[in-house]
Amino acid sequence: MSATLHYFNGRGKAEIVRLSMAAAKVEFSQVDITEKHQFEALKTEGKLVFGQLPLVEYEGNNLVQSCSTARYFAAKGDLLGSNEQEKLNIDILFEGTRDFNSAFIPYGFAGFKEVLDNAKQTVIPKYLPVFNSILSKNGSNGHLVGSKLSLADLGLLEVSLTIEELLGEDELKPYPEVQNFLKVMKSNEAIANYLRSDLRKKKNDERYVAEVQRVLN
Structure with missing residues (x-):
């Protein structure tokens, strides 16, 4: 059964969900929310518990909250670790990638240059050395935990x-180590197929920013 993702016509907080579905080999399509009435209809139908996107309709479930949804599909794809220690480490590192990635989510909404300047000056120097060191210590040729693809890898891949x-x-x-990690991730067939597909949205631009603001305001 295929999944249906409802989100704005961009990456945003849905990108980690897309990556998790792609890596788990769950087929999905997207309904682009570009008009306010579409968003209001989903709320009226009771599909958005907290009144927020993304939403994934799958096997009778209305999945919301991007990290929870990503974990749901990661579990289906056996991307959460082989034992309790791996599961713990994957979850910790995945949450770290979410903090890291949050610096880029406002790109365009809080300015374009401003967001990138902040990332270069404060965020990248904080996080990339940590992930580079973890990759080096794991010594598994391109994975953060264990020797196979995990949700933590998908989180670092996105950012x-x-x-x-x-x-x-x-x-x-x-x-x-991060450079090598990125090379390894791009060589994964499921990920590579997603990255070159029409499901992969373009980076934020002025059109996208205006569209999202029109839907939400």
């Missing part, structure tokens, strides 16, 4: 791709 796209690949050069 690494963002850095590469918005700031350029040179921003990752001081972190060779």
Whole structure:
């Protein structure tokens, strides 16, 4: 059974959900929420517990809250670890990637240059050395925990791709383990298929920002 994602016509907080579905090999389509009446209809139908997107309709469930939804699909794809210690480490590191990624979510909404300047000056120097060190210590050729793909990897993949796209690949050069990690992730067939598909949305631009604001205000 395929899933249906309801979200704005961009990446935003739904991107980690898309990555988790892709990695778990769950087929999905997206309904782009571009008009206020679409959003209001979902709320009226009681599908948005907290009145927020993203929403994924799957097997009779209305899945909301992006991290919970990502974990749900990661569990289906056996991406949460092979034992209790791995599960704990994956969850800790995944939450760390969410803190890291949150610096880029306002891109466009809080300015374009302003968000990137803040990321370069304070956020990247805080997080990338940590993840570079963890990758080096794990020594598993491109995975944060254990020897296979996990939800923590998907979280770091999302923010690494963002850095590469918005700031350029040179921003990752001081972190060779992260560079290798990104290469390994891109070689994963399921992830590669998603990244080159129409389901992969474009980076935020002025059109997208205006569209989201129109829906929400």
